[in-house]
Amino acid sequence: MTAAQPVPAPPSPCLPSRPLRVAVLGATGAVGQELLELLAERNFPVAELIPLASPRSAGQSLAWQGTSLVIRPVEASAFEGVDVVLASAGGSVSRQWAPVAARAGAVVIDNSSAFRMDPEVPLVVPEVNPEAAFAHRGIIANPNCTTILLTLVLAPLASRRAIRRVLVSTYQSASGAGARAMEELRQLSRTVLDGGEPVSEVLPHSLAFNLFLHNSPLQDNGYCEEELKMLNETRKIMGTPELRLSATCVRVPVLRAHSESVNIEFHEPFPVQEARALLAEAPGVELLENFEANRFPMPTDVTGRDPVAVGRIRQDLSDANALELWLCGDQIRKGAALNAIQIAELLIQGPAAGTGAVLPGGAA
């Protein structure tokens, strides 16, 4: 098996500044589609775009930038001469093909959870730990969607005062389970409105006018994988392996964009005005709070948009050292596709560029 061979460190961690040959692995999925849109929207320097998918989808054509591209089956030869692979086809596909692509000389930016906790693989949110990206050996992991959104808000605060503990409850949209889950939510909602009995096939239960705890596999400690990802990935991205964090992840009948109710405990009081000022200036964050109008972030505010919206920043009534806040972010965009492309842009810009790191030791 070629996959067992170690991947040598690349001669340079950067991507060349010429137009690049970009492969999108999983081009037909919800995140894959968003990757294609964002590559165009951001004028990413594409010399050639190579959509890759399973043999089932291969051969189909796909419109991009006014041209028609034929989807190619993923195979070793598909990575020859490719500069960067944006992978979003699930963990098993990534485990199989990311090392192959890396050995062929490509930089793989992987949206799956396959390599996130691998100590040799950087886990990167460009606004938070851009410097980590350059330590890659051909594979860089894109974090879990809820974690990306959370760290964008935690990092600016942690740059001022160390975080002691984080408690988070999520409100995760159907988009986090893919395009088919979004379509099922639409269909079953219509069933309920028409007086029928909704029967789910994609998600474990009907999400129509209903909600349920995230259904990822449960661990012995009673937490699901999604909740443990938030703990472990936040620790790795923030560079704080001892960070205390506990999460409750919930799937809600929203089509797109995740929300999070976040309680952050520090070792000392953190004045609300100071937190607000930090977040108003933080890269990738938009302060959306109008107390007079009782207007704070909603999923519809951020759908199809880049920033994570944050608001209702307030002193925890039960702990003088804690703050409470609320955030919403587009799960497919900043929670997945945008973050991956920002990592590629970072590698083009080089280590000196950064994109606004706010943690001590960041490249900004």
Added chain:
Amino acid sequence: MTAAQPVPAPPSPCLPSRPLRVAVLGATGAVGQELLELLAERNFPVAELIPLASPRSAGQSLAWQGTSLVIRPVEASAFEGVDVVLASAGGSVSRQWAPVAARAGAVVIDNSSAFRMDPEVPLVVPEVNPEAAFAHRGIIANPNCTTILLTLVLAPLASRRAIRRVLVSTYQSASGAGARAMEELRQLSRTVLDGGEPVSEVLPHSLAFNLFLHNSPLQDNGYCEEELKMLNETRKIMGTPELRLSATCVRVPVLRAHSESVNIEFHEPFPVQEARALLAEAPGVELLENFEANRFPMPTDVTGRDPVAVGRIRQDLSDANALELWLCGDQIRKGAALNAIQIAELLIQGPAAGTGAVLPGGAA
């Protein structure tokens, strides 16, 4: 103004054991309708049912138990000879008419927030603090829906080990904003499914495939009234005026039944198995947790049902003294109408009966 006159303490705090003359104030609302259904379903001893409503609805007829009742306008004479008033017509109606009804000799069980924090008015969850009900002076307050559900789960745990701090994030259905909000959610969901632009009139924003922080008025501390109700009412019901609690209340696109993500900190570790055993036996609570099947409470599990379902009880990963858990309860039923009727039933049974109090000092 008669409303300014003090209400004398009634000769007996109990309700007589004969069939009662029961007035339902706000009979046409979502909670009023549920009150009528539950009075029938529970074989509440009704001698005469008197539906009262605003002059706008008065004169309409209403089917109940195979008979047709004419809705009468609320006025002082309507309370003559009435034993118990179940009021669910909003705070201003209650402020005006509850003292009038109490002076006429009726016991008013009020669903609004008008009297909840009045030190002379008991605030009662029959499973938690039944003894408090008998200290009434004609008015007993029914707590806020989210608070009722929360205290049912906190009380059994607090009976074993004192609670240090509670953090809660809610997932509140449209039913909490009334029947018109439920209908708006249905209509606007259809609009979105049909590709239209949803425009809300009942709720401040469209709830269709969207969610938002609870829109009750904001206080200077950045919390909304709904969140402060959870703090203040929980303290009063539990008899723990120093309890530390901070809440984030969120409206979600669920038709009926509220959910809550709850973190409970004690002064010492609370073994999960012990908490689970206590909650499995707690009155008004149903343990719904199947780790093997990854199956925990959902709003659809409790819609139209009495108990609060609780599950995913687990050790907080960030604090050895804290537990995390998840609960769902029918907001209209146990969160409002059922609790009010249970209070009336308690007054019929008398102080010795209790309905399973679990707090120290409770009547059980």
